[in-house]
Amino acid sequence: MSKSTEQQFKPNLAVDVAGLKLKNPIMPASGTFGYGEEYSPYLDLNQLGAIVTKGMSLNPKAGNNTPRICETVSGMLNAIGLQNVGVDAFIKDKMAFLANYDTPVIVNFFGNTQEEYGEVAARLDDVPGVAALEMNISCPNVKQGGIVFGTEPQAAAEVISLVRKRTSKPLIVKLTPNVTDIQVMARASEEAGADALSLINTLTGMAVDVKTRKPRIANTIGGLSGPAIRPVAVRLVHQVVQAVKLPVIGIGGITSAVDALEFLIVGAKAVQVGTANFVDPTAMATIIADLEKFCIDDGITDINALIGSLEL
Amino acid sequence: MPDLKTVVLSNQEIAPGYYRMKILAPGYTQLSSPGQFVMLRVQNSLTPLLRRPLGIYRVGFAPADCDTLPPKEFVELIYKVVGSGTEIMRELEVGAPVELLGPLGTGFEFGAAGTEKIMVGGGIGLVPLYMLAQELVKTSAVKLLIGGRTRDDIILASEFERLGVKVEVATEDGSMGTKGLVTKILEQQLDVSKQTEVFACGPMPMLDAVEKICTSREVPLQVSLEALMACGVGACLGCVVKGEGHTSSEPNYLCTCTAGPVFDATNLDWKKTAAIKMAGGGK
Ligand SMILES: Cc1cc2nc3c(=O)[nH]c(=O)nc-3n(C[C@H](O)[C@H](O)[C@H](O)COP(=O)(O)OP(=O)(O)OC[C@H]3O[C@@H](n4cnc5c(N)ncnc54)[C@H](O)[C@@H]3O)c2cc1C
Ligand SMILES: Cc1cc2nc3c(=O)[nH]c(=O)nc-3n(C[C@H](O)[C@H](O)[C@H](O)COP(=O)(O)O)c2cc1C
Ligand code: FES
Secondary structure (H helix, E strand, O other): OOOOOOOOOOEOOOEOOEEEEOOOOOOEEOOOOOHHHHHHOOOOOOOOOEEEEEOOOOEEEEEOOOOOOOOOEEEEEEEEOOOOOOHHHHHHHHHHHHHOOOOEEEEEOOOOOHHHHHHHHHHHHOOOOOOEEEOOOOOOOOOOOOOOHHHHHHHHHHHHHHHHHHHOOOEEEEEOOOOOOHHHHHHHHHHHHOOEEOOOOOOOOOEEEEOOEEEEEOOOEEEEEHHHHHHHHHHHHHHHHHOOOOOHHHHHHOOHHHHHHHHHHHHHOEEOOOHHHHHHHHHOOOOOHHHHHHHHHHOOOHHOOOOOOOOO | OEEEEEEEEEEEEOOOEEEEEEEEEOOOHHHHHOOOOOEEEOOOOOOOOOOEEEEEEEEEEOOOOOOOOOEEEEEEEEEEEHHHHHHHHHHOOOOOEEEEEEEEEEEOOOOOOOOEEEEEEEEEHHHHHHHHHHOOOOOOEEEEEEEOHHHHOOOOHHHHOOOEEEEEEEEEEOOEEEOOOHHHHHHHHHOOOOOOOEEEEHHHHHHHHHHHHHHHOOOOEEEEEEOOOOOOOOOOOEEEEEEEEEEOOOOHHHHOOOOOEEHHHEOOOHHHHHHHHHHHHOO
16 A cells, blocks of 8 residues: 555664664574574675574584485474584684674573583673573474473473573573473573573474385474464464563564564564575565565554554 | 576476476576586475475576577576476476575586596486586596486486587496496496596485495595485585594584585595485485
């Protein structure tokens, strides 16, 4: 309905998540954007609300056997196994590149033990350029990994309070959808000192090659991501927003501005784009431009007016 | 390595199940080097979701539609229909929109000028060898050994011959060329040649055998691998292979999409080829 003759305004897309000032609510999801550099030929990283890096652990991690990925209906399964260079190499080799941009860097991390979680957080604490930490308590892929922490409110609360003591940065806790009651986990995280919540991580899934009768990924079970999981993710974000006061970052199957808007309307302050980056490396730039267009077309001067505007 | 929203220029069957597709690709003649690949989004929809990796067969210029327009720069792909993505590709008509990310990956090193070059391939494995041959024939004698189950699997032989490449064929059923595996003719060749470098692309069992033959004779070998890929740019870590010296405590995973698809054989861990096999799509 917008007419080119009408006076065009520039809507405000900036949002604030736990004190983090973001140019807009769009950022990549951990593990789908490498360390930022991989996508820099395709996308101006300065356009993004934030950059979220691949999950970091104390020591370098080998990851799983191959095949690690397979496509499923409107989605994909992955069991990368959290392969990463380790936190020290990350700080030494990967942060310098990201310092070229004025986009806040959110470092995703995990540990195999409470102590490891604490130690990684501590090592990242005084690194200039790290704007916030995103704590993965939800990865379904690694046997001794996040799964225990992310599915037990007590274990989650313990490790979150431990990390809380070792970092002064804003702490985002990333929740797994593979739980009976997400609201219980959200409240436990809030009480333990999280500054924000992000969700969802991948849903556990499995696919079988009927010719070979083998699982299609070597790890047998993997994490499902992509458009297929979006309705589940929207529902979980909706429930978490009801349960806590913390700002929430919505994740799951976002490929377009309309998808992102679903999450914002149910109450997410920002969103992360994951699998869609593989499909279209410029997806986030398109989403940002289309969000602006949506606001202009609907006469919305500030995107914050849309956040939590769900009509029930 | 631009992300092009572009169109199909032509799309034809060249042998049963094998197709040749030309795509408008400004910049590709300058950007592409032999052994590189593209990630093709076969249609602007979410099914299939992921792009498909396809080797670059050739780049060039096609005549313009009329005299006043510049010639059309293209990239040419050769693909075999194996599943949903390549099934959609088969149906694409001239002018159909596609998205093309590339050229991607690390291609072949050309080796020492003048030494004999032997290329070994089969089926779709011939694709990345064509641009390599175009380069190698400038300085060296080049042979191509093609393997297949039966004569229907032998594609593109005359195209290589036109470049001045000497082509030899082996089929398992003997319906064309030597009867047996292509590695048999490779061994015969290496027995009579002195200084040779080998370049191979094809199914994993073939590469495995070629590696053993070359290593035992200390012949330099480069191989082009396949892996299941999601991103093609080194971001998802889905496409890794085990590199030389890999152990679980000292991992040496290499991304097929960035460190490869072409590897110097000595950089890979051939002891654990079972794992490499899996990277090739579980076949
Ligand atoms: C670097 C690289 C270059 C390639 N070059 C060519 C080429 O020039 N021509 C060509 O025809 N094919 C090439 N391939 C293989 C091609 O990517 C697959 O055949 C294609 O993705 C199958 O898509 P589909 O949707 O038709 O099949 P799907 O329905 O996805 O799968 C059908 C079958 O193909 C296998 N497969 C799927 N993806 C791959 C893959 N990436 N590698 C190996 N097997 C796969 C599956 O395991 C399955 O058995 C290349 C692959 C790589 C990694
Ligand atoms: C290949 C791949 C790797 C991932 N790696 C991580 C990771 O290291 N840490 C993490 O917290 N989440 C990881 N995720 C989960 C994503 O960040 C995201 O939560 C999930 O994919 C859902 O979003 P999407 O549907 O937009 O992809 C990974 C997802 C994929 C597909
Ligand atoms: S395909 Fe994603 S890292 Fe290689």
